[in-house]
Amino acid sequence: MASVPDPAVLTAAFPSLPRALKREMRSNHAGELGAVWIYRGVLEAGLPPAGKTRLAPLWRLMGFGLGCLPALLSPAAVYRTIAAVEAFVDRHYGDQLAALSGQRAFEPLAAVLGQFRAEECAHRDEAQAKGPARAGGPWAALVFQGSALGAALAKRI
Numbered sequence: 137m138a139s140v141p142d143p144a145v146l147t148a149a150f151p152s153l154p155r156a157l158k159r160e161m162r163s164n165h166a167g168e169l170g171a172v173w174i175y176r177g178v179l180e181a182g183l184p185p186a187g188k189t190r191l192a193p194l195w196r197l198m199g200f201g202l203g204c205l206p207a208l209l210s211p212a213a214v215y216r217t218i219a220a221v222e223a224f225v226d227r228h229y230g231d232q233l234a235a236l237s238g239q240r241a242f243e244p245l246a247a248v249l250g251q252f253r254a255e256e257c258a259h260r261d262e263a264q265a266k267g268p269a270r271a272g273g274p275w276a277a278l279v280f281q282g283s284a285l286g287a288a289l290a291k292r293i
């Protein structure tokens with residue numbers, strides 16, 4: 137996903153769309169779901185079984201909830217959530233890159249992780265730019281700490 141979508145645009149436009157375009161939106165939904173899984177398929181094929189989480193259904197559910205619940209509230213809630221998740225992801229990849237730093241054998245892996253980190257930081261910056269002026273707050277702290285808890289769990293299971 138190149139950028140953070142504004143769910144309010146779709147919510148506002150959908151009811152007044154002609155039937156054919158409503159069908160087009162449904163095909164977009166299928167396409168976006170498929171696109172996410174194309175990238176996941178590419179990435180997950182590279183990891184041996186020992187490197188994969190066994191809690192994939194939990195992460196799908198948590199991810200969906202973290203997208204859907206704020207989207208039901210407001211675009212500001214979506215941006216606040218994404219900014220908090222990506223702030224955690226920045227630290228997460230940053231820790232891994234620090235652990236890999238100076239190890240020549242792992243330079244290609246560090247390059248890939250650095251690319252992931254840059255993409256997620258771009259999402260964070262975009263969410264911060266589009267989101268409410270007042271960042272942070274209890275929800276952002278909960279999302280950040282919840283992400284940290286999820287990552288800690290995923291390191292073990």
Ligand SMILES: [Fe+2]
Nearest residue numbers: 222255256259
């Ligand atoms: Fe992201």
